[in-house]
Amino acid sequence: MTTVEQPETTREHEERPAHEERLSESDLRRLTRPVRMPGIGGTVAIVTVVVAVLWSMNGADVDGERFVSGVPRMWDFLSRLWPPDFGRLDTIIRLLIETLQMAIIGTLVGALLSLLLSFAAASNISPRWLYSSSRMVLNILRSIPELILALMFVSAVGLGPFAGIMAIILGSMGSIAKVYAEAMESVDAGPLHALESTGASSRQVIYYGILPQAAPLLTSYTLLLFEGNVRGATILGLVGAGGIGMELTTAMRLYDYGHLSAIIISIVVLVTIIDRLSAVVRRRIT
Amino acid sequence: MTSAISGPIAGPSHDTRPRFAAVCGRNLRVDYSGTLALDGVDFDVGAGEVVALLGHSGSGKSTLMKALTQMAPATADELSIGDTPVLAQHGRDLRALRSRVGNVFQHFNLVPNLSALTNVLTGGLYDAGPLNRLGVFNSAQRRRALELLDWVGLQDRAGQQTRTLSGGQQQRVAIARALMQDPELILADEPVASLDPRLAGSVLRLLQRIASERHIPVIVSLHVVDLASTYADRVIGLHSGRVVYDGAAAALGPDEVIQIYGDGGEFGDDGRAA
Numbered sequence: 001m002t003t004v005e006q007p008e009t010t011r012e013h014e015e016r017p018a019h020e021e022r023l024s025e026s027d028l029r030r031l032t033r034p035v036r037m038p039g040i041g042g043t044v045a046i047v048t049v050v051v052a053v054l055w056s057m058n059g060a061d062v063d064g065e066r067f068v069s070g071v072p073r074m075w076d077f078l079s080r081l082w083p084p085d086f087g088r089l090d091t092i093i094r095l096l097i098e099t100l101q102m103a104i105i106g107t108l109v110g111a112l113l114s115l116l117l118s119f120a121a122a123s124n125i126s127p128r129w130l131y132s133s134s135r136m137v138l139n140i141l142r143s144i145p146e147l148i149l150a151l152m153f154v155s156a157v158g159l160g161p162f163a164g165i166m167a168i169i170l171g172s173m174g175s176i177a178k179v180y181a182e183a184m185e186s187v188d189a190g191p192l193h194a195l196e197s198t199g200a201s202s203r204q205v206i207y208y209g210i211l212p213q214a215a216p217l218l219t220s221y222t223l224l225l226f227e228g229n230v231r232g233a234t235i236l237g238l239v240g241a242g243g244i245g246m247e248l249t250t251a252m253r254l255y256d257y258g259h260l261s262a263i264i265i266s267i268v269v270l271v272t273i274i275d276r277l278s279a280v281v282r283r284r285i286t
Numbered sequence: 287m288t289s290a291i292s293g294p295i296a297g298p299s300h301d302t303r304p305r306f307a308a309v310c311g312r313n314l315r316v317d318y319s320g321t322l323a324l325d326g327v328d329f330d331v332g333a334g335e336v337v338a339l340l341g342h343s344g345s346g347k348s349t350l351m352k353a354l355t356q357m358a359p360a361t362a363d364e365l366s367i368g369d370t371p372v373l374a375q376h377g378r379d380l381r382a383l384r385s386r387v388g389n390v391f392q393h394f395n396l397v398p399n400l401s402a403l404t405n406v407l408t409g410g411l412y413d414a415g416p417l418n419r420l421g422v423f424n425s426a427q428r429r430r431a432l433e434l435l436d437w438v439g440l441q442d443r444a445g446q447q448t449r450t451l452s453g454g455q456q457q458r459v460a461i462a463r464a465l466m467q468d469p470e471l472i473l474a475d476e477p478v479a480s481l482d483p484r485l486a487g488s489v490l491r492l493l494q495r496i497a498s499e500r501h502i503p504v505i506v507s508l509h510v511v512d513l514a515s516t517y518a519d520r521v522i523g524l525h526s527g528r529v530v531y532d533g534a535a536a537a538l539g540p541d542e543v544i545q546i547y548g549d550g551g552e553f554g555d556d557g558r559a560a
Contacts, residue, residue: 194395194460197355198467199385199412208408212400 084265085258091247092266098161099243100270102236103229106165110172110229111222117173118180124192125184125206135181141174146232150241161242168229168236176225180218187213216285223278230274234267308332309354309471309503312364316349316527323349323358325527331503331520336494338518338535339507340546345524347507351473354505355384367471385412388464390474390493394456398449402440402459405448406431409466434462438492454485461492472496474506478513486510490517511543 023031030036038046056062086092120126120134149170153163192209200208211218237245244263251260309331316324324346331337339347352358353365354372365372367387375383388409396405407414407423410431414423423431435441438458440451448456457477464472474493478486490506494517497504508514514521515535523531523546531542 188398190391190393190395191397193357194389194391194463195397195408195411197357197384197387197389198409198463199381199383200408201381201411204411204414208400208404208411209397212397215399 080257081261081264083258084261085256086262088259089262089266092244092263095237095244095247096266096270099233099245100230102161102164102168102233102243103226106168106233107172107222107226107229109165110169111176111225113169114173114177114180115218117177118184119206121177121181122184122210124187124189125202125210135178138174138178138181141170142178144170144174146171146236147239150236151239154240159240159242164233164236164241164243167241168233171232172225172229175228176221179221180214183214183217183221184210186217219285220282223282227271227275227278231271234271308368309505310364310366311350311353311362314350314353314360314362314365316346316353316358316360318359323527324353324360327524327527327529329522329529329532331505333503334497334501335520336497336504336506336518337520337522338514339505339522339524340509340511340514340531341524342547346527347524348475349527350524351389351475351505351507354471354473355387355389356380381412385467386470388467388469388472390457390460390464390472390477392476392479394448394453394460394480396448396456396459396463399447401445402435402448402451402462403428403431403444405459406434406462406466409463412467431462431466434465435459437465438462452485453481454488457481457485457489458492461489461496465496470502472502472504472506474504476507476509479509486513487517493517511538514538 117134117138120130121138123131126134146167150164150167153166157163157166187210191213192205195205195209233243233245234248235243235245237243237247238249240246244267248260248263248267251257251263309329311327311329314324314327314329315322327346327350329350339350341347349358353360353362354367356372356375360373362373367383370383372383397408400408407427410423410427414427417424432441432444435444438461440455440458440462443451443455443459448459451459457480460477472493477493478489481489490513493504493506496502506518508518515538518535521531521533521535521538521542522529523542525546525548530545531538533542
C-alpha cells in the first residue's frame with residue numbers, strides 16, 4: 001500500500017473546525033451583524049405600519065401646509081399670554097390646592113379599590129372565570145375617558161370637586177388595576193412555590209409571597225398614577241367637576257390672557273414639583 | 287402519636303400531627319400530558335439516611351421530589367411518608383403533609399425583599415395563628431426562628447433582606463426555613479448547583495447533620511458524582527424516569543456512573559441526540 005502525500009491546501013481544509021464547514025463566510029458576517037435586514041415577517045410588519053400611518057394621516061386630515069400656515073396664529077396666541085398676570089394669585093392657589101386634594105383622595109381610594117380588583121384580575125391568584133370577568137370590567141372602565149366619567153358624576157352629584165373625585169377614582173381603577181394585576185403576575189414564582197410547599201394557604205402565599213415582591217412596583221405605579229391624576233384633575237373643571245380647570249376655561253372664554261398664563265404657569269409649577277418628588281421616592285424604593 | 291424525632295433544634299412538642307419514619311415508593315409514575323417523567327419507580331429511604339438522586343437533566347429527579355408532596359401529577363401502587371399515604375391527601379390534609387416536608391431549592395426561593403428572619407418564619411405558616419395574616423408571629427415563633435438562624439450561623443443577618451445575602455447565606459436561610467417546619471423529611475433539589483465548591487460542601491454537611499441529629503431522611507438531587515459519594519449514604523440513579531442504580535454511595539464506581547449517565551461523551555445523550 002502506497003501513501004500519497006496530500007497537498008497542503010487539502011490538509012488545511014481537513015483541519016478546519018467543523019463550525020467553519022457548516023457556516024459560510026457570508027453566513028458568519030450576517031449572523032454577527034448588530035442590525036439585520038428584516039425577513040419576510042419584518043418586511044410585512046414595516047409595510048403594515050407604513051400603510052396604517054398613511055391611512056390615519058388621510059383620515060385624520062393631517063395637512064403639513066395647514067400646519068405651516070397656522071404657525072403665525074399660534075405665535076400670536078402665545079404672545080398674548082405674555083406677561084402673566086398674578087393679580088389673582090390667591091384664587092389660583094386656592095384652586096390648585098383643591099385640585100391637589102382631589103388628586104390625593106382620588107388616587108388613594110382608587111388605588112385601594114384597584115388593589116382589591118387586581119387580586120381578581122391576576123392570573124396567578126384568581127380562578128379563570130373570575131380572572132376573565134374582572135379583566136372585562138377593567139377593559140370597560142379603561143375605555144371610558146375621565147372627562148365622560150366627570151360629566152356623568154356632575155349630573156349625578158352636582159357641580160364641584162366631589163364629582164371630580166368620583167371620576168378620578170373610577171379612572172384610576174381603569175388605568176391602574178390592570179397594571180397592579182400584571183405586577184403581581186410578574187413576581188418570581190419560585191418563592192410562591194416554596195411557600196406553597198410549606199403548607200401555606202393561598203391567602204398566606206399572597207400575603208407573604210406575592211405582595212412583598214410586588215410592593216416596590218405597586219408603590220411606583222401608585223406614584224405615577226398620582227402624578228397623572230394631578231395633571232388630570234386640572235382639566236376636570238372644564239365640565240364643572242372642581243379644581244382649577246373651570247377657572248382656566250373661564251379665563252379663555254373671557255380672553256383674559258394674563259390670568260390664563262398665570263394659571264398655566266402655576267399648573268406647570270405644581271405638576272413639576274409633584275413629578276420631581278414622586279421621582280425621588282420611586283428611585284429610593286426601586 | 288408522639289414524636290419519633292428529637293434533637294437540639296426540635297420544635298415545641300404540642301404538635302399532634304402524624305409523624306413520619308421513612309419514605310416508600312412503589313411503581314411511581316408521573317405523566318405530564320403524555321410525557322412519562324417517572325416510569326414505575328420503586329424506592330425506599332430510611333430515617334436518618336441521606337440519599338442522593340443522580341441522573342441527567344430530565345431524568346426525573348425533581349419530578350420524584352415533587353411527587354412526594356403532590357406537586358406533580360403522580361400515580362403509584364404505594365407512595366408514603368411514614369404512615370401517611372401521600373396520594374390520599376387532599377385539601378387541608380395535603381397542606382398538613384406538605385408542612386411536614388422541608389424543601390430546599392437550587393435557587394433558594396426566598397422572598398427577596400423580606401428579612402432573613404421573616405423568611406425563616408414563613409416555614410411555620412401552617413402552624414401560625416390568625417394574627418399572621420397581619421404579619422404578626424408570636425414571640426415563641428420569633429425566638430425559634432432566631433435559634434434556627436443561629437444554628438445555620440446567620441443570627442447576625444436576621445434583619446437583613448435576603449436579596450442582599452450571598453448565595454451560600456441564602457441557602458442556609460432556606461435550610462433554616464425548612465427546619466422551621468420541624469420537618470420529618472427534607473427534599474433538597476439541586477441545593478448546591480448555584481454555589482461554589484466550598485459553599486456546596488458546607489451546605490451538604492449541614493444537610494448531613496440534620497439527617498443524623500434529627501434522624502430524618504434527606505433526599506438530595508445532585509449533578510456532581512463526587513459530592514454524592516462524599517456526602518450521601520446511598521445513591522439512586524435515574525435514567526429516563528427509571529431507576530438504573532440503587533446502592534451504597536461508597537460503592538459508586540465508573541461502571542455505575544456510566545449506567546446512570548450513559549457513555550455519550552462530553553455532552554452525554556444530549557450531545558448524541560443533537
